Amino acid sequence: MASAQIEIPRHGRPAPVVRIFGWSMLTILVAFLVNNVLVVWFDYPGLRGFGTDAAAGAWVHAALYMVAIVAAVGLVLTDLSRSLRWDAHLVHSFNVYLIRALFWSVFLVGVVDASIALLRSEQLVEPLFGEAVAGLVMRGAWVGPWVHVPLIVAGFVLALFTRTLGFVWLALLIVVAELLIVLSRFVFSYEQALMGDLVRYWYAALFLFASAYTLFDEGHVRVDVIYSGLGRTARGTVNAVGTILLGLSTAWVIVIIAFNGKQSVVNAPVANFEISQAGPFGMFVKYQMAAFIGLFGITMLIQFVSYLFDAVADKRNEPGHREPTAASAH
Known part of the structure; x- marks a missing residue:
């Protein structure tokens, strides 16, 4: 099951677009799972709450997704030279x-x-x-x-x-x-x-x-x-x-x-x-x-x-x- 061990370069040519896209997938996944907990266990409305009396709760979900995207962008911009392999x-x-x-x-x-x-x-x-x-x-x-x-x-x-x-x-x-x-x-x-x-x-x-x-x-x-x-x-x-x-x-x-x-x-x-x-x-x-x-x-x-x-x-x-x-x- 193990693959051959090779040296992985920590730094390389910048690839901000791909890295932001990839890390956004992960941070949005985290936000999605947190929102799921809020919906199932704490009776939050989810994004479906927009346009209803529960719109205030829906903004919490939307804010989590926005924070997730900002976090992904910030993670990449703090170390632009980090390699895709790393x-x-x-x-x-x-x-x-x-x-x-x-x-x-x-x-x-x-x-x-x-x-x-x-x-x-x-x-x-x-x-x-x-x-x-x-x-x-x-x-x-x-x-x-x-x-x-x-x-x-x-x-x-x-x-x-x-x-x-x-x-x-x-x-x-x-x-x-x-x-x-x-x-x-x-x-x-x-x-x-x-x-x-x-x-x-x-x-x-x-x-x-x-x-x-x-x-x-x-x-x-x-x-x-x-x-x-x-x-x-x-x-x-x-x-x-x-x-x-x-x-x-x-x-x-x-x-x-x-x-x-x-x-x-x-x-x-x-x-x-x-x-x-x-x-x-x-x-x-x-x-x-x-x-x-x-x-x-x-x-x-x-x-x-x-x-x-x-x-x-x-x-x-x-x-x-x-x-x-x-x-x-x-």
Whole structure:
């Protein structure tokens, strides 16, 4: 998965337009997510509030977007000579941390929530921990904020001290979980809904969270006989145009649909800590799997910005070009 290590130049020819565009994508994304929190959790009206009695609240949202754009411009103008390669490296490094933190989070939540689900299924919570705890762990609205959230925070802390992305280990865990399902079902005739829930939970995380790093390592299949015959600068042009017209636009569509109001496909399940129809016999992670869709769009958008910076640097034939490993190139 790792690419060859090369020296990345910190400074180079100024590219203010591309850098402002790329950083604006990121700062606007932050503003969008903050606005989403204001809408879902604090009953702000969103931009739809303009022209209504809630126009004052709508100006808060608009101001956040304006601040985001100003912040992007200011960031670029404070260091005009910073190279596109270095910007790409910074953006990618943050995305790697985010993906690593998400891996640790789903690992911890998966293990702990599956254990709790097993205790619920076998009616062991009350004998071991008492009636009060047994009542609490039956409610997704309690398990989410009081069990899952601390584990997610722990995952982000662990990610600060580790370097592996965890994709290989997560794939191995999925295989082990599947093997345990086969053994328990066909050898011991024992089956619980939580078993399938755990596999689906980890598999969804593996597929959606690994996609951004796969883009960095050129691991996505590219069916293009013309592209393979192009030189570096021509490839850079194609990649830059494709990133803007197809990559960033698609990522934004996913993010906007995922977080479009209180009843969106992500906001509604997360706000209610939604659980599956299996109820207490399954894991309480359905709301997180809905959030995976939004996180997929976010990590892909961040990675596309890094990819854009690298593509424009290739088009300008700047030093520091990175060749993907032979194993990952397609």
